[in-house]
Amino acid sequence: MAAPSWLLLCLLGGAIAAASGSDPSPLQICGGCCPGSIRNDSMVAAFCGAREGAELLGRCCLEREAVVGLDLGNCSLHQLCPGFQEASTAIVIDLTINPLAQPPEEAFRGFTQLQTLALPAELDCPGGSNMWNVDTRNGSSRICYSQKNPCNGSGGFGTM
Numbered sequence: 001m002a003a004p005s006w007l008l009l010c011l012l013g014g015a016i017a018a019a020s021g022s023d024p025s026p027l028q029i030c031g032g033c034c035p036g037s038i039r040n041d042s043m044v045a046a047f048c049g050a051r052e053g054a055e056l057l058g059r060c061c062l063e064r065e066a067v068v069g070l071d072l073g074n075c076s077l078h079q080l081c082p083g084f085q086e087a088s089t090a091i092v093i094d095l096t097i098n099p100l101a102q103p104p105e106e107a108f109r110g111f112t113q114l115q116t117l118a119l120p121a122e123l124d125c126p127g128g129s130n131m132w133n134v135d136t137r138n139g140s141s142r143i144c145y146s147q148k149n150p151c152n153g154s155g156g157f158g159t160m
Contacts, residue, residue: 027067031058033081034072043118044071047092060087073097073118080107087111094118096141105131117144 038045038056047069048054048061054069055062061069066089072081074097087093088110096118105126108114117125117132118141125135125144133146 030060034075
């Protein structure tokens with residue numbers, strides 16, 4: 001007895017999805033370690049709002065399913081979330097208003113697009129002045145701007 005055509009189409013569709021590596025589940029970093037959505041007053045919200053085609057998913061700003069912004073501010077984090085590397089395509093990350101310990105420099109290895117990192121004021125920019133063009137304190141935050149080219153020989157997180 002032949003299988004119904006709808007069953008064959010369903011099985012074929014599942015096989016194609018599996019072969020392409022598509023995963024319908026959302027990224028864990030977008031909601032798994034800090035519930036809620038991007039805070040309206042965060043730099044990630046402003047960044048995402050200014051980007052045509054960007055969409056919000058939990059704590060992430062996405063473009064074509066890649067994380068370009070991550071707002072983990074005010075999440076009571078003592079350390080970076082498991083799966084933090086899922087955000088390695090981020091351009092803007094906000095970790096303010098958290099009792100974070102200084103994250104190891106290795107935690108940002110591979111974040112080659114990262115241009116703005118907001119931290120609690122008592123923390124240093126990872127890699128210090130070797131990795132950032134501008135490091136400023138703004139009230140209760142430290143803002144690390146303009147990551148230096150990881151390929152310019154300065155060392156730091158560019159090594160993969």
